Amino acid sequence: DAGITQSPRYKITETGRQVTLMCHQTWSHSYMFWYRQDLGHGLRLIYYSAAADITDKGEVPDGYVVSRSKTENFPLTLESATRSQTSVYFCASSEISGGAGNEQFFGPGTRLTVL
Amino acid sequence: KQEVTQIPAALSVPEGENLVLNCSFTDSAIYNLQWFRQDPGKGLTSLLLIQSSQREQTSGRLNASLDKSSGRSTLYIAASQPGDSATYLCAVIQAGTALIFGKGTTLSVSS
Numbered sequence: 001d002a003g004i005t006q007s008p009r010y011k012i013t014e015t016g017r018q019v020t021l022m023c024h025q026t027w028s029h030s031y032m033f034w035y036r037q038d039l040g041h042g043l044r045l046i047y048y049s050a051a052a053d054i055t056d057k058g059e060v061p062d063g064y065v066v067s068r069s070k071t072e073n074f075p076l077t078l079e080s081a082t083r084s085q086t087s088v089y090f091c092a093s094s095e096i097s098g099g100a101g102n103e104q105f106f107g108p109g110t111r112l113t114v115l
Numbered sequence: 116k117q118e119v120t121q122i123p124a125a126l127s128v129p130e131g132e133n134l135v136l137n138c139s140f141t142d143s144a145i146y147n148l149q150w151f152r153q154d155p156g157k158g159l160t161s162l163l164l165i166q167s168s169q170r171e172q173t174s175g176r177l178n179a180s181l182d183k184s185s186g187r188s189t190l191y192i193a194a195s196q197p198g199d200s201a202t203y204l205c206a207v208i209q210a211g212t213a214l215i216f217g218k219g220t221t222l223s224v225s226s
Contacts, residue, residue: 033213043204045213060212069223092214103149104214106159 006091006107014115019078021110024093030073033092081114117142126179136190136220138205143183150179150190151204164186195224
């Protein structure tokens with residue numbers, strides 16, 4: 001399917017476990033992003049990537065790790081999950097960002113619960 | 116630090132009414148502004164993108180305007196329908212790459 005997909009859509013885990021959320025896009029967009037959405041905070045950037053092997057921190061990166069070995073994939077790993085990481089996670093992509101400021105497209109989200 | 120505010124937080128209108136959602140931002144040095152729709156438990160759907168050089172964008176019954184100098188954008192919805200019920204999010208992008216979001220306006224359109 002064309003577009004941006006995320007897996008799993010729902011995940012329940014326990015504190016201290018490692019969890020990886022997957023994101024895949026079929027547009028060959030250069031930029032990819034991870035946001036988390038929480039009541040009272042709205043959407044906040046965790047990490048982003050400008051191209052394969054180029055990543056950078058966003059507003060709330062602590063406790064997360066990302067990688068981007070291929071343009072189309074941008075996995076997000078919680079190395080040791082904490083209850084505060086219970087959230088809805090959204091992946092997004094855009095063709096160009098920064099100066100050109102092109103449109104960002106979002107995946108359906110992953111609802112993560114950490115017990 | 117850029118802050119994006121959306122007022123009101125919630126809005127209820129009868130079907131057929133025209134309505135305006137407001138978005139304000141504190142730093143006018145933006146590259147673009149994007150309006151999204153989010154249905155409960157769903158992802159974000161992009162509605163309109165306004166580049167900093169533009170004043171407005173239209174798509175169907177939706178019209179978004181941008182006034183950079185005053186730090187304001189509005190989303191106008193004509194002839195509202197129950198299917199328009201959702202949360203509408205405004206986001207800006209400036210130096211850097213990430214969108215900075217407001218907390219949204221939750222719209223309810225009654226039939």
